[in-house]
Amino acid sequence: MPKSRRNDAPLSSLSSLKIKRATLAEIAQLVEGEVIGDRGLVVTGLSGIKEARPGDLTFIANTKYTSLAKTTQASAILTPRHAHIPEKSIIRTDSPSLAFARIVSLMHDDQKYRPQGIHKTAIIARDAVIGRHVAIGPYAVVESAAKIGQHAVIGSGSYIGHNSVIGEDTLIYPHVTIRDGITIGDRVIIHSGTVIGSDGFGFIWTDGRHEKIPQIGGVLIGNDVEIGANVTIDRARFDKTVIGDGTKIDNLVQIAHNVTIGRHCIIISQVGISGSTTIGSGAILAGQAGAAGHLTIGEGAVVTSRAGVTKSVAPHTKVSGFPAQPHRAEQRLQASLRRIPSYINAMRDLRNRVEQLEKKLKNG
Numbered sequence: 592m593p594k595s596r597r598n599d600a601p602l603s604s605l606s607s608l609k610i611k612r613a614t615l616a617e618i619a620q621l622v623e624g625e626v627i628g629d630r631g632l633v634v635t636g637l638s639g640i641k642e643a644r645p646g647d648l649t650f651i652a653n654t655k656y657t658s659l660a661k662t663t664q665a666s667a668i669l670t671p672r673h674a675h676i677p678e679k680s681i682i683r684t685d686s687p688s689l690a691f692a693r694i695v696s697l698m699h700d701d702q703k704y705r706p707q708g709i710h711k712t713a714i715i716a717r718d719a720v721i722g723r724h725v726a727i728g729p730y731a732v733v734e735s736a737a738k739i740g741q742h743a744v745i746g747s748g749s750y751i752g753h754n755s756v757i758g759e760d761t762l763i764y765p766h767v768t769i770r771d772g773i774t775i776g777d778r779v780i781i782h783s784g785t786v787i788g789s790d791g792f793g794f795i796w797t798d799g800r801h802e803k804i805p806q807i808g809g810v811l812i813g814n815d816v817e818i819g820a821n822v823t824i825d826r827a828r829f830d831k832t833v834i835g836d837g838t839k840i841d842n843l844v845q846i847a848h849n850v851t852i853g854r855h856c857i858i859i860s861q862v863g864i865s866g867s868t869t870i871g872s873g874a875i876l877a878g879q880a881g882a883a884g885h886l887t888i889g890e891g892a893v894v895t896s897r898a899g900v901t902k903s904v905a906p907h908t909k910v911s912g913f914p915a916q917p918h919r920a921e922q923r924l925q926a927s928l929r930r931i932p933s934y935i936n937a938m939r940d941l942r943n944r945v946e947q948l949e950k951k952l953k954n955g
Contacts, residue, residue, distance in 0.1 A: 613698075615667055618648070619682045621697075622690035624669070628680025632667055637695055640665060650691040706744060713745075728765065740777065752788065758814065770826065776814035776836070784821040787812070791825040791832075791848025791866060804828065806848060813837070813854070819844065825866075835872060853890065871906060893918075 613621075616630040635646040640656070643649045643665035650669035651657060660668055660676045667680045669687040684690045706726040709715070713727045716735040721727075725739050728747030733739065737751045740759035745751065749763050752771035757763070761779040769775065770788030781787070793804035808827025813836035818824075822840055824832060825848040832846065835854035840846075845863045852858070853872030861879045864870070868882050871890030882888060882900040889906030899913035911921035 615680060615682060618694060622669075622682070622684050622693065624682040624684040624690065625672075626680070626682055628667070632680050634667060637691070637698060638665065640668070648691075648694070650687040652688040706746075710747070719751075722759065734771070746783070755788075772809040772826070773812075774809065775812045776816065778815050779812055780817040782818065782820040782822075782842070785818055785823070787818075787824045788826045789823055791828055793828055793848065793866075808832070808849070810834075816840070819860070822846070825850075828866075841878075847884070859896075 612633055612635045614630065615626045615628070615632045615634065618624070618634060619626045634648040636644065636648070638644065638647040638649055640649040640651065640659050640663045643663050645664055645666055647665045648667050648669065649663060649665040651660065651671070651674065654671055654674050657674060657676055660679055665679070667682065668676060669691050670676065670681045670683055671687060672683045672685060674681065674683060706728055709721070709725070709727040710729045710731070712729045713731045713733070715721065715727070715733045716737065718735055719733045720738040721733070722739055722741030722743065724742050725745070727733065727745045728749070730747055731745045731749045733745070733751045734753040736754045738756045739745065739751070740757055740761065742759055743757050743761045743763070745757070745763050746765035746767065748765050749767045751757060751769050752773065754771055755769050755773040755775070757769070757775045758777035758779060760777055761775055763769070763781045764783045766783045767781050768786045773788040788810050790806040793806060794801040795804060806826050806828050808829045809831045810824055810826050811831045812834045815837045816834055816839070818840045819842035821842055822844045824834065824846045826832060827849045830849065832849055833851045834840070835852055835856065837855040838852055838858070840858045841860040843861050844858050846852070847864060847866040849867040850864050850870070852870040853874065855873050856870055857875045859876060859878045862876045863881045865882055865884035867885045869887045870876070871888060871892065873891045874888050874893070876882070876894045877896040879897045880894045880900070882894070886900060887903045888894065888900065889904055889908065891907040892904045893909040894900055894904065894915065895909065895911040895918065898911050898915040900910065901914040904910055904915070909918040910916060911918045912924065
């Protein structure tokens, strides 16, 4: 299935051109790069630097990896502006990684499967509103009063609940579940296995049992959001759970009810965010980090891998460990913990020396 069209599209010269092979001079023009070497060299493939073969273009995002250029079989390399690799033809760019990603999109675009129209096995309610040029795959279900924006793609086996709204150019891969009353913005990508709008986890202990608290709110997903595979985003108890524009969510993330995530955040795999927590715009939560409920993680803050956030985090700060504390303090603590075996050995040595001294004093 195709990637959706995005606001952060490549340069205008890239946006309409589809290429299968190109010279270094042509590629350099597309990515505003500078060729050092054979401008007429033809690129026929793209690959990582270790796997590359003759005819391939690869990239080095950081000059500390330039040593790999001596062993790669790639015919040409995208590099940072200040790189110097005399053994190869190179294209110098401001961001080799971004430039390479855009070239990959161009050279491989035609290989993507592009569903067309509405499959005969799709089940669509009579009062659902389907925009122009929408593709709906086999056995997908679109419930009553749902609205699907133009150019959206609904993959096979996916479910769009009652009164939900799917924005324009949004791509929903197969086997995604979007429950009732959910709003998804434009140019959103949602990968397989994700569930949006499941009930928030709310119970009251009463009369010796857990009684369920009704979850009657919704979920609002902004524009240009990408949500990985097997993510769960719970509906709010009241009001809505919110994911801001441009935020990217990795696989296997749990976002609880009434969480608000700002714009352009990065949420990495296996993160868990408890209910009613607010994540400021531009924040990063690294893999397996967790946040307790009713906290605020400030704008631009970084929560490192496996950190456990038990109290609010100030904007533009970096925290680590459990319970999470300023990153430098956690580094000092971990450094001290690693020295414990040497401290124990030193204490044993001191104890032995004291015992020997005591024996000498006792024996006169």
